[in-house]
Amino acid sequence: MQHQQQHRAQSRQSTINGEIVVVQSHEQPGSGKSASLRLYSCAEVDPKTGKGKMSSQANLKCGKTETxxxxxxxxxxxxxxxxxxxxIPGAFVIRNQGKHRFFLQSASFETHSNQIIQFDCHSWVYPSQKTKKFDRIFFSNTKYLPNQTPQGLxxxxxxxxxxxxxDGSGERKEWDRIYDYDYYNDLGNPDKGPEHQRPVLGGSELHPYPRRGRTGRPPSxxxxxxxxxxHTTNLDIYVPLDERFSPKKQSEFTTNSIQAALWFLIREVKFVMQKDSNHFESFDEIHDMFSDNQNQVIEGSLEEKLKAMVPNDLFKDITHAIKTPLKFPVPQMIAExxxxxxxxxxxxxxxxxxINPARIRSLEVFPPQSKNGMASSIEPSHIEHNLEGMTLAQAMNNWRIFILDHHDYLIPFLRKINTEDVRTYAxxxxLFLKSxxxxxxxxxxxxFPVLxxxxxxxxxTPARQGEAAAxxxxxxxxxxxxxxxxxxxxxxxxxxxxxxxPFIIATRRQLSGMHPIHWLLDPHFKDTMHVNALARSMLINSxxxxxxxxxxxxxxxxxSAELYKEWRFQQGLLPNSHILIFRGMAIEDPDPDNPTGVQLLFQDYPxxxxxxxxxxxxxxxxxxxxxxxxTDDESVRSDEEIQAWWSEIRNVGxxxxxxxxWWYDMTSREDLIKALTTLIWIASALHASVNFGQYAYAGYPLNRPTLCRxxxxxxxxxxxxxxxxxxxKYYLNMLPERVEMTLGIAVAEAVSRHTSDEVYLGQxxxxxxxxxxxxxxxxEKFNQELQNIEKRIKEKNTNPELNNRRGRAEIPYxxxxxxxxxVESRGGITGKGIPNSISI
Known part of the structure; x- marks a missing residue:
């Protein structure tokens, strides 16, 4: 009888086989051991919990390592x-009972009916002794709108x-997965002295700003x-653990940043020590910055200077990184x-x-007018001889005069900006559009302002020789x-x-990992919060x-906060907004076969x-x-997660x-499509267009200097x-000093570099x-269209009639x-490629 009962129980059971992939780190080669998993059923509900029934527990014991x-x-x-x-399992919970965190890459499970359920994880799993009651839950790669969610999930x-x-309280710890908002109240460091006091950005009419991720650190x-x-290094700042760099990227980012900065820094500290000068004496000295690719040696007084300039716990990394021969390319700006x-x-x-191609606009009124009504000092006599025989009126009527305007927003700041060390104009x-x-x-x-x-x-005005040319x-x-x-x-x-x-934070807080829009947006958020946190620690802070x-x-x-007052989300809507039509760079096109609805004023605008x-x-x-x-507009309106997401972006983020x-109402599929297209464009293509050309153009500091003295x-x-x-000599003394200039080059090099694990648009x-x-x-259709675009870009870059595609510098766009x-592993300074996200 007992044997028959056991047989019947076994017949009611089945097995599910699983495969768990964990990324190994140098510090914890056995990552993943001592972890246990349990599966949740999609449809079979446990009446005691109201959740999907759970499987037996399985432990991670033995594994096979691959490279x-x-x-x-x-x-x-x-x-x-x-x-x-x-x-079918729709979710699993994993508990790390070891002492170290590990990076869970993926999981897949095969049911008794040979159906394979996949889970794309890409997340850190911390020891349960730190996360307490919060075990990690992962949902399968099947996505559901809220009202279509299986009962068990x-x-x-x-x-x-x-x-x-x-709950919006407490200081966030490294192992937390909590997303909340805060003002930019962490840029200053008043405990270091009053000169490091900075205003809070966000939450006021004077200094409005987008929100950033909350860390919960106590006030100064x-x-x-x-x-x-x-309290630790600037590289250690809280971001939710799913937003942190992967182990591979963390290692690569640290090494690249240290090498880029130190190669120039050591070289220039040596020079200043030898020459006792912080100025360039000739253009040749600037060109020489790109020719020395030998190993650098840290010794003597140079070692002491570097120790004083960087945190102690980074100095060991520095001495290791600098042993590697460094080869920095000649910036494209001067290569040809x-x-x-x-x-x-x-x-x-x-x-x-x-790298700043969306600021220029067509001039609508001559002379240019300030917002306060103050007219420009530019007169017709200044420009009429440079209009290819056209009158000023003819050039204006034919949309042939353009303006790069950095006047109105700068004037109010110049009294404070201009000091003994800085001399800046608005x-x-x-510019005239030639034939x-x-x-x-x-x-x-x-x-600049007076009184x-x-x-x-x-x-x-242009001049070709003599004092006027200079x-x-x-x-x-x-x-x-x-x-x-x-x-x-x-x-x-x-x-x-x-x-x-703010879009990232709202997505994590309001759109479940099971939501299809969460899946759509997720690759376009990779590493952004981590990069932004590092920027607040090292780039934009006091x-x-x-x-x-x-x-x-x-x-x-x-x-930056002053100019946020002018920002509109639709500015990212490339065809129909500030980017093209509002700036007079394009006109509306009623042709139904034109999906953008606009036509450029001239096609040679790369x-x-x-x-x-x-x-x-x-x-x-x-x-x-x-x-x-x-299926229709109502399905958007009834999606409670999408509505909460959009409301939080608008009202909080x-x-x-x-x-x-100007915000979309989010009451139709058209609203949702426009918002998502704009967001993906900003995170991928817009960022690529302003970031990855920095070394090509700004790597040569005379082309894009950062200040004048x-x-x-x-x-x-x-x-x-x-x-x-x-x-x-006057010109060289007008530009940044040697150390400032070389620091700018190092930054341009670091941010222009693709990491080897970068994932690109269409991938x-x-x-x-x-x-x-x-x-x-x-x-696949999207990927194929991007490949077609690549072919057309190559053709445009070789078209001799499109002069702006390469220019005198011979830099193809x-x-x-x-x-x-x-290509499985890329990386480096390529000058091409649109990463899915703002990942550097």
């Missing part, structure tokens, strides 16, 4: 015993979201409104033509194909300085890094790299031309994806903008006599896929080249 692309993984095989009615879905939101001693700094940066046409071309640059579609600068107005409301201005060259340098600071603080940091972070290298110095982030193609591909992919899950009327000399002054004596990070064949088919090739 691929320089990364070691350990695969564990496990077996679960379940009732025959258990059905409904409570788990809600429980997981609640745990991710936290000197100012209760300012969050205290971490070392004098191209001086050329007027190249100066104009970079406004269309450089600039307006007029060959190249832009020729025809006038530069430089201004209460007034300003004084100077106008410079002064014109100086004027272009001051414009480049304005454009560089705007690029770094606004086009790059604010308009990509900062504005995207005494950080940007304050040391930009003319805006300690006012940098206040300037950023606009390639950008519209990438935008259309993203929009088509997002449309195809959303149509698979949302970008809460200082909540009252503005002298005004342009005026006749009758001592400075003018100094200028006449040696124009080149996914693993072979594991959403459990939906139609999605796979639509994604590749910043919006998707690079969908299946």
């Amino acid at each position: 691929s692309n320089g990364e070691k993984t350990r695969t564990y095989h496990v077996k679960f015993y379940v009732e025959s009615s258990f059905g 409904m409570k788990l879905r809600n429980k997981e979201l609640i745990s991710l939101r936290g 001693n000197a100012d209760p409104l300012t969050e205290s700094r971490p 033509n070392e004098f191209a940066w001086k050329d007027d046409e190249e100066f104009g071309r970079q406004m269309l194909a450089g 600039s307006r640059t007029l 060959d579609a190249t832009l020729k600068p025809i006038a530069i107005e430089l201004s 209460a409301e007034g300003q004084v201005s100077w106008v410079y 002064l014109w060259h100086y004027a272009k340098a001051h414009v480049a300085v304005n454009d560089t600071v705007y690029h770094q603080l606004v086009s790059h940091w604010l308009h990509t890094h900062a504005v995207v972070e 005494g950080g790299i940007l304050e040391k290298t930009l003319f805006s110095a300690e006012l940098s982030m206040e300037l 950023y606009g031309s390639d950008g519209l193609e990438i935008w259309s591909a993203i929009q088509a992919w997002v449309t195809d994806f959303c149509m698979l899950f949302y 970008h809460g200082d903008k909540s009252s503005e009327t 002298k005004f342009i000399p005026e006749e009758g002054t001592f400075e003018y006599a100094e200028f006449l004596k040696d124009p080149d 996914r990070s693993s072979s594991l896929w959403i459990n939906n064949e139609e999605v796979s088919h639509k994604f 590749m910043l919006l080249y998707p690079d969908t090739s299946n």
